[in-house]
Amino acid sequence: MKRSNSTYSILVLALALVLLGTFGAQAQVLYKPEPADNPNLAGNSAWTAVCASAGFNEYFVNFRWDPPMVESDNEFVLELSDADGYFAEPTELARVSDKNTVFDFEFQFALPTDMRGDNFKMRVRSTSPAKTSPASDAFSMYFIDYNSPLLISENGSGTIPSGGLIQLCGGGSVTLKPHNIPNAESYIYNWYRSGTLLATKSESITVSDPGMYYVELDYGDCSGSANTLSNTIEISTGTSSGLAINGATSVEVCPGDTYNLEANITGMGLTYTWYKDGTVVSGPTVDGSTYTVDGGATGFEGSYAVEIDGAGVCKELSEAVTISSTGSFDITVNNEENIVLLPSQTKTLSVGTSADSPSYQWYKNGSPITDATGSSLVITEVGEYYVEVTDNGGACTPAPVASETTTVVAPDSFEFVVDYVGTYTSCESVDATLSLSTINAVSENGAKTDVTADLQNSFDYQWKLNGGNVTGETSKTITLSNQEANGEYSLVGTVDAFQASSNTLQVKLASNETLQVTANGTVLCEGGEPIVLETTKDLTNESFQWKKDGTVVDSSSESYTVSETGVYQLVITSNECPLVSNEVTISAFDESLLVLDKTQDLIIVEGETQTLTASGADSYEWYDAGNNLISSSSYYDFTEEGEYLLIATFGTCTVSKVITVTYRDMFAIPNVITANGDGINDLWVLPNTYSRDPNVLVTIFNERGEQVFSQAGYENNWPQSTTSFNKQSMIFYYKITRGGKSLKQGTITVIK
Incomplete structure (x- = not known):
């Protein structure tokens, strides 16, 4: 049967409505992203963990979505959670704008280099319209920034023990730590003992139990592919042999004498290592069970211990024996270590000593000085000076002890070094203090000797600015506090026939003026x-x-x-x-800068006051419906109905707000009146909202729909007569409109 044109149009419209109900009324559906295989790798399958590195960092994620279509400017964004699976601050992995008509596609992404964890999730977000997919399953994701075998040693010293074996004796312990990885503290570790994973996750582990220890970086599911498994260190334990040094634990030795230390375990072909104050002084030596302390060597005093090692014994360190010097004494040099001797000058060298009965002999350049046998010496020549002191009393044979050497030089020239005193920053500081910090005596060969303490009070000084003398500045320190003093400063000084010059310091002072x-x-x-x-x-x-x-x-x-x-x-x-x-x-400018504490449409009770307060602006003006300025405060007290204008000023900008004030109806529209002429409830009285308003039209219809009353600006004057009611009870219908828009409608029951 042939359809008419009107029938065909109806079918087309129905189909359109079906399509609208299917697509137009629903939102897009975004599915959670899923791992996808890498099309660039042959025979590859979808990944189960992301194990990225500098050598490989290319991964794919499949994403599907259902229509309706997104906007033409839409972008799909692949986002990554934090390591705990939360998206409070997601990381963007990829963004595409050319897939707005493709419902099934792959994102390609690279893992950021700071990502490590086992509970990362992904999601996809569209921008237009703004929607977010469900989160993916949780995955291990690690960027493997270190993928070389670790090397572990005792305390991370870098020394791997011979054969990878460390012996512990008498219940001791040892700390193992990798020594070849930078920023070791920033990683998490898997420590193992004889194949068993231990609880320790830090970069070091302290152990006392025997076993085979090794470590790898904890990259979660990616740990195996990272290739960080370390060398193995075997810890063995044993019983102490009771190693000790024969004799007293505290021994006094006269200067120049010797003293033999001997271990109590000998003749077993063991290796001996002798220590003084923790530093090796002999060995390791097979059967080296003795060590001779030389009391004639400077600094022989100290704590001595021996360590044994070898087959059949546990490596062991003895308790220390303290060796001290008897009859020893101190010599204190009372002058500077380096002295500059000017022409015609003399200097006095002196020493103090704790010797009981001292005698002295002074030396110059290694040779004794005739008749120089006192505790002090006056010199007039350059050279290297020291004194030998002999203690002629006490238990030990007298042995002279030499003092420290004093070097006396004649200068070829002098140089000054000046520096800033305190904190100074160019163009930030408003004052600066410069001062002489060092005086160097310079020899013919260019060698420098610091003679500041000896000569700083002997020089006459003059500060220079840009090469010219600064008037009145003749001390070793200068303080500047004026921008006009900016420039290059140096210090010169004279003593006898010598003149010294300093380095140059640049001074740039900031202005103390305030620029507003x-x-x-x-x-x-x-x-x-x-x-x-x-x-x-x-x-x-x-x-x-x-x-x-x-x-x-x-x-x-x-x-x-x-x-x-x-x-x-x-x-x-x-x-x-x-x-x-x-x-x-x-x-x-933003209109939201103006804040009102109430709505712009105020409803007040007639005879009462409603206050509206504005904030955020610089100034305010309130106008009534006649455009009269009624207030310049930030608030206004409304008592009458009407429309008002608020103009708020923000610098050179203004915001205008229209405020509408209406009276609140204190009673509802009545639906029953008694038109019996007793003066009570005879008239249909409306609230102020609808009465006496020339813009409000009140129309009343009888039960047959015939209009019986119509009045704009209703005066609460219906019915004007009770004679038109011919029944005991009659029903009327009313409609209240403003500008053709219905405001209220209902029924009125009139009872005679």
Whole structure:
């Protein structure tokens, strides 16, 4: 049967409605992303963990979605959670904009280099419309930034024991630690003992139980592919042999004498290592069970111990024996270690000693000085001087002890070193103090000797600025506090026929002047008055720059008219240093800056007051319906119905808000009246909202739908007569409209 055109149109419309119900009324469906195989690797399958590295970091994720279609500007974004599976601050892995008509596709991504964990999840977010897929399953994801075998040693010293064996005797312990990985503390570790995984996860482990110990980096499911398994160290335990050093534990030795130390275990072909104050002094030596302490050697005093090692015994260290010097004494040199001797000068060298009955002999350049046998010596020549002191009393045979050497030189020249005192920063500090820090005596061969303490009070000083003398500055210190003093400073000094010059120090002091920038507003709005930045400082002869967000935007105008939001400053170059003003932040205008504490549509009870308060603006103006200014406060007390205008000013910008005030109906529209002429409830009285308003039309219909009353600005005057009611009870219908829009409708029952 042939359909008519009208029938065909109806079918097309029905089909369109079905399609609208199927697609138009529902949102897109985003499915959770799934791991996908890598099309660039032959025979590959979907990954189960991400084990990325610098050598390989290419992974794929499959994503599906269902229509309706997304917007043309939509982008699909692949996001990664944190290591605990939370998306509070997701990491973007990939973003595509060319898949808006493809319902099944793959994302390609690379794992960020700082990702390590076992509970990462992924999700896909669309931007237009904004929707988010469910999260994926949790996966291990590790970026393997270190993938070489670890090397472990005792305390991470780098020394792997011979054969990988460490013996522990008498219940001791040892700490193992990798020594070939940078930033070792930033990783998590898997420690093993004889194949059993231990609980320790830190970079070091302290052990006392025997076993085979090794470690790898904990990369979760990626640990095996990281290839970080370390060498193995075997820990064995044994019983102490009771090693000790024969004799007393504290021995006094006369200077120049010797003393033999002997271990109590001998003749077993063992290896002996002797220590003084923890440092090896002999060995390891097979059968070296003795060690001779030489009391004639400087610094022979100390704590001596021996260690044994070898087949059949546990490696063991003895308790220490303390060797001290009897009859020893101290010599104190009372002068500087290095002395500069000027022409015609004399210097006195002296020493003090704790010897009971001392005698002295002074030496110059290694040879004794005739008749120089006192505790002090006056010198007039350069050379190297020291004194030998002999204690002629006590238990030991006298042995002379030499003091430290004093070097006396004649200078070829002098040099000064000056430096800043305290904290000084160029173009930031407003004052600076410079001072002489070192005086060096320079020999013919260029060798320098610090003679500051000896000669700093002997020189006459003069400070120079840019090569010229600074008037009145003749001490070794100068303090500067004025920008006009900026420049290069040096210090010269004279003593006898010598003149010394210093290095040069650059001084650039900041101005202590405050540079203030003002603006006639800080909120930029379209159509508003321009915002102008100004300063009271005269810029006529100044080098200056207006800057926005640190970038120069003008260097010629003494005031600057703002055209963009940002942070503005004025910088003046003053004596080679910048003088920087305060910051003026110009923000974009936003009507939300104006905040009202109540809605713009106020409902008040007639005869009462409702206060509306505004905040956020610089100033406020309230106008009534006649455009009369009624207040300039931030609030206004409303007592009457009507429309009011609030104008709030933000710098050069304004926001206008219309405030509508209406009376609250204190009673409902009545639906029953008694038109019996007794003066009570005879009239249908409406609330103020609907009565006496010329814009409100009240129309009443009888039960047959015939209009019986119609009045704009209803005066609460219906019915005007009771004679038209011919029944004891009659039903009427009313409709209240404003501008053709229905406000209320219902029934009125009239009882006679």
